[in-house]
Amino acid sequence: MVRYPALIDGETGAYGVTFPDLPGIVAMGKTVDEALLNAEETLRDYVIETETDGETITPPSALERVDVPNGQALVSVPLIRISGRNVRAHMTLDEGVAAFIDNEARRRRMTRKAYVEWMVRRIAELGG
Numbered sequence: 001m002v003r004y005p006a007l008i009d010g011e012t013g014a015y016g017v018t019f020p021d022l023p024g025i026v027a028m029g030k031t032v033d034e035a036l037l038n039a040e041e042t043l044r045d046y047v048i049e050t051e052t053d054g055e056t057i058t059p060p061s062a063l064e065r066v067d068v069p070n071g072q073a074l075v076s077v078p079l080i081r082i083s084g085r086n087v088r089a090h091m092t093l094d095e096g097v098a099a100f101i102d103n104e105a106r107r108r109r110m111t112r113k114a115y116v117e118w119m120v121r122r123i124a125e126l127g128g
Contacts, residue, residue, distance in 0.1 A: 001079065004019055004022070004043055004077050006018065006075050006076065007066075007074060008032065008036070008072065009071055015028065015029050017035050017036065017039040017077070019043065020067075021060055022058055036075065037122075039077045040121060043079055044081065044082065063076060080121060080124060101115060101116065
C-alpha cells in the first residue's frame with residue numbers, strides 16, 4: 001500500500017492536513033481523526049482526477065525526507081483505492097469481538113460491513 005507523508009496542524013475544533021508532495025491538496029476536520037479521514041478521501045480524489053486527466057501521479061516522499069515545521073506533526077495517509085466492487089470475505093470471529101463490532105456499529109448507526117471497512121481504514125491511517 002502506498003502512503004503519503006502529510007502534515008497536520010490546528011487547534012481544538014479546526015485541524016488541517018496538507019501533503020508536502022501535493023501542493024494545494026488539503027483536508028480539514030473538527031477533530032484530528034476527522035481531518036485524517038478527510039485527508040484519505042482527498043488523496044483518493046486527487047489520484048482519481050489525476051488519472052482521469054491522463055497525468056502522472058506524484059510519488060510519495062520518504063517520511064525521513066519531509067521537513068516538519070514547528071507546531072505541525074508528521075503523519076502518513078494511506079492511498080486506499082475504492083473499486084466499488086464487493087468481495088465476499090467469509091471469516092470466523094471470536095464471539096466477544098463480533099459482539100463488540102455489532103455494538104459499535106449500532107452505536108455509530110452503521111452496518112456491520114460499513115463499520116469493519118471504517119475500522120480497517122482507521123488502522124491503515126495509524127500505520128497498522
